[in-house]
Amino acid sequence: MSPTEPGVGAPLLAVHGLRKSFGDNEVLRGIDLEVRRGQVVALVGPSGSGKTTVLRSLNSLEIPDGGGITVGDDLVVDFDRPVGKRQLNLLRDRSAMVFQHYNLFPHMTVLQNVIEGPVHVRKQPKADAVAEAERLLQRVGLADKRDAYPFQLSGGQQQRVGIVRALAMRPQVLLFDEPTSALDPELVGDVLAVIKELSDEGWTMVIVTHELAFAREVADEVVFMDQGLVVERGAPEVVLGSPQHDRTRQFVRRLQQRF
Amino acid sequence: MDWELVRTSLGPIVRGAVLGTIPLTLASFALGLALALAVALMRLSHIRVVSGLARAYISVIRGTPLLVQLFVIFYGLPSVGLTISPWPSAIIAFSMNVGGYGAEIIRAAILSVPKGQWEAAHMVGMPRALALRRIILPQAARVSVPPLSNTFISLVKDTSLASLILVTELFREAQQIAAVSQEFMVLYVEAAAVYWVVCLFLSTAQSLLERRLDRYVAH
Numbered sequence: 307m308s309p310t311e312p313g314v315g316a317p318l319l320a321v322h323g324l325r326k327s328f329g330d331n332e333v334l335r336g337i338d339l340e341v342r343r344g345q346v347v348a349l350v351g352p353s354g355s356g357k358t359t360v361l362r363s364l365n366s367l368e369i370p371d372g373g374g375i376t377v378g379d380d381l382v383v384d385f386d387r388p389v390g391k392r393q394l395n396l397l398r399d400r401s402a403m404v405f406q407h408y409n410l411f412p413h414m415t416v417l418q419n420v421i422e423g424p425v426h427v428r429k430q431p432k433a434d435a436v437a438e439a440e441r442l443l444q445r446v447g448l449a450d451k452r453d454a455y456p457f458q459l460s461g462g463q464q465q466r467v468g469i470v471r472a473l474a475m476r477p478q479v480l481l482f483d484e485p486t487s488a489l490d491p492e493l494v495g496d497v498l499a500v501i502k503e504l505s506d507e508g509w510t511m512v513i514v515t516h517e518l519a520f521a522r523e524v525a526d527e528v529v530f531m532d533q534g535l536v537v538e539r540g541a542p543e544v545v546l547g548s549p550q551h552d553r554t555r556q557f558v559r560r561l562q563q564r565f
Numbered sequence: 566m567d568w569e570l571v572r573t574s575l576g577p578i579v580r581g582a583v584l585g586t587i588p589l590t591l592a593s594f595a596l597g598l599a600l601a602l603a604v605a606l607m608r609l610s611h612i613r614v615v616s617g618l619a620r621a622y623i624s625v626i627r628g629t630p631l632l633v634q635l636f637v638i639f640y641g642l643p644s645v646g647l648t649i650s651p652w653p654s655a656i657i658a659f660s661m662n663v664g665g666y667g668a669e670i671i672r673a674a675i676l677s678v679p680k681g682q683w684e685a686a687h688m689v690g691m692p693r694a695l696a697l698r699r700i701i702l703p704q705a706a707r708v709s710v711p712p713l714s715n716t717f718i719s720l721v722k723d724t725s726l727a728s729l730i731l732v733t734e735l736f737r738e739a740q741q742i743a744a745v746s747q748e749f750m751v752l753y754v755e756a757a758a759v760y761w762v763v764c765l766f767l768s769t770a771q772s773l774l775e776r777r778l779d780r781y782v783a784h
Contacts, residue, residue, distance in 0.1 A: 367684055395690070402688060409685035413703045413781045423689025426699060455781045475689060 318343040318510055319364070319479055324373035324385070326359055333359050334370065335534035341479065344508045348515055348525035348542070352557055355531040357514045361481050364512065366398040377401075377478065401479040402472035407488050408464040410456040416443065416467050417452040420474045428475075435474070442470045446500050462493030466500055473504075480504065482513040486520075498524075518561055522546055530554045570748055571755060577738045578752075582759055585734025589724045593656050594717055597663025604668035606697075609675065619668065626665025632726050634658050639730040655727040659720060666716050674709035675701060707778040714771040718764050725760075735759060 321339035325332075333356045341347050349357040362368040364375065370385040377400045383393050411419050420439040424430040443449050446466040456464055465485060472480055482501065486494040498520050505511060505524050515521055521528055521542055528545040530538045530553075538545055538554045549555045607619035626634075639654040649657065678701050686696035728737035739756035743749050 365688060367687065395692075398687065399690060403684075405681060405685065405688075407681055409679075409681035411682065411685065411700055413707075422699070423691070426695065427690035457782055471685075471689065 315342050320376040322374045324370050326370045333534050343510055345526045346505045346511045346524055348513045348521035348528045351531035356534040357531045358483055361483050361514050365401050365403045365481055366394040401481050402475040402477035403481045404468045404472050404485050406484040408468045410464055412456050415453050420471050423475050442473050461489045462496045465497045469500055480509050480511045484514050518546055570751055574742045578759055581735040581738035586724050590721050593659030596660035600664030601667025601671050604664055605671035608672050623665050623668055631662050635726055651730050651732045654730055655732050670709050670712045674705035677708050678704045710775050718767055721763055
């Protein structure tokens, strides 16, 4: 996939009126989102704003109470009606998630982590899956770690394996849930560099992040959420540079004060 | 101390261990573990009737003496028309017992695996059963080896109760020789020593297994 391929810029992912409550706590109160093919969308906002819940819903890790998700021109999941397992699995197959805490399988080597889904779920021939995994590991600079166990790697290396594991699922959309917030500061750069490369290659990505400088550099669009609603969206330099809403301004100011 | 008696009785007692105690323990533990896994999964089920059944089972097994369970099966069931011979009776009672205690161990071990592991397994497309088998249980196994080893070692000693339903095992051999020779102290201490040796051997096996399962965690 590359940005020059036909179909770039066509809508790939659409979220309409997504709602979700945990008990009395209404975390999503009608979220709309559109992601075009090859686009990188950054979801930012204070904790509790619902941004992670949106991301998890895209991978069927949460089941929304209402609204809908459309992927491509053939998959529509309508949460206003009862949704079957099959639909949730189809939705899940379209995307792959990179987790905040990596969530690598600790009892498997790096290579086994990467080929687990392709071989045991997608039933790809093992030799193909291994070749693909080695190629991807090479790209993120971890070819020599293929037989290491996760505990032998640094956080940054583990997260790069997490990214490779997601890529090996050949998703249409890559989802990142605060991919660098569990990392030591000096390891953040390596992971961000890999994500930047993927965006340059034309991958479609939705990234939940607190790294506003990175969002500014890599995102085509920034969506600011607060209290379960989208407050503001637009080009990064607008939303993060000269926000229109008070809540966005406060948020941006507070994050910048850290430095 | 009658060393001649120790020498002549050691053969039958060790034979009782090899032909009685050890196979009884292995068979009961293997069946019991399978039962324990099933009960643990039932206990974790979101379907209330299913988890309720598992809870009731665990409660009955843990709340009644093993000796009484053994007697109900061997001496009780014949009066309702179900006669089971000594060996199967013992295996049924012991494996049901392991099933009850083991279920709680396995349930706790499954719950000790972080939720993110389920999520990562789902993310790579695994349905629940496959995630359990390939991702969750291998990690739960590591946690459950020490407490399950406890259950296993207890079982070795509990099989002496089978002597009371006429199973020829280690302790029954010792009792029979003692009854004839009237040397109770010698024979029972000897029996205790043989149990202890078997358990020592098992403890070593446990350490080896733990070391093997620990190869993927930081030390």
